[in-house]
Amino acid sequence: MRTILIAAMGFLAAATQASADMWIRADPGGEVGAALTTFLQARQTGERVIIDGPCLSACTLVLSVVPRDRICVTRRAVLGFHAARELDNRTGHLSPATEATRLIVATYPAPIQSWIARHGGLSRRLILLRGRELAALYPACSGWSRSDAE
Numbered sequence: 001m002r003t004i005l006i007a008a009m010g011f012l013a014a015a016t017q018a019s020a021d022m023w024i025r026a027d028p029g030g031e032v033g034a035a036l037t038t039f040l041q042a043r044q045t046g047e048r049v050i051i052d053g054p055c056l057s058a059c060t061l062v063l064s065v066v067p068r069d070r071i072c073v074t075r076r077a078v079l080g081f082h083a084a085r086e087l088d089n090r091t092g093h094l095s096p097a098t099e100a101t102r103l104i105v106a107t108y109p110a111p112i113q114s115w116i117a118r119h120g121g122l123s124r125r126l127i128l129l130r131g132r133e134l135a136a137l138y139p140a141c142s143g144w145s146r147s148d149a150e
Contacts (some may be wrong), residue, residue, distance in 0.1 A: 022049045029057025030086075032104075039065035048072070050141050056080035058127070064107035070143035079129040083122040096124070111137050 002058035022042050029035070035058035042049060042065075047067050051073045060079050062071065087093075101122050104111055112129075115137070122146045129137075 008084065016031045022047045024051045024055045024059060024062070025053040025054050026138055027053075027059035029059050029080075032058045032061065035059060035061050037063065042066055046070070050074070051077040051079070051138075052141070054078045054080065057082060061104070061107070063109060063112055064104075068109060068138065071138055073134055074141050077130065077134055077138075079134060080126045081116060081129070083124060085124075104137045 032067055039049075039062045041047075042062075047066075047071065048070045049062055051062075053076050055078065060081055063079075084097040084104055085094040085099070086097040087125060088095060105122060106117060108116070109139060115129060115133065116127070
């Protein structure tokens with residue numbers, strides 16, 4: 001019985017650790033409000049964020065909300081940025097949202113703002129931050145949690 005209890009406690013401890021991390025493996029983005037809600041919750045609960053694949057569009061707001069020391073990246077991490085767009089509900093067309101783009105860029109940490117500026121700023125075109133450039137800005141995940149993080 002004692003062995004089962006110890007095993008169960010070990011399982012619960014592992015489950016608690018796993019649930020304390022937010023893993024981003026393939027996030028295409030989406031609605032900004034929903035992304036902000038998710039990342040604000042992670043910030044409040046103290047979750048660490050492991051970026052382990054594409055984090056595109058609204059997903060990149062994680063950089064604005066969660067403290068840098070609680071974000072890590074794997075070799076598979078890719079951040080994709082583009083200008084904000086707004087949907088015309090009447091016509092269904094997307095149009096540039098210049099003021100929203102300025103506001104979003106201003107929320108990113110200074111190194112991300114500089115990287116965006118060096119790559120021509122935000123436009124309709126998706127610009128990708130990955131590899132060595134990304135590794136120079138955010139720590140590697142090795143040693144954070146599961147061994148498959150790196």
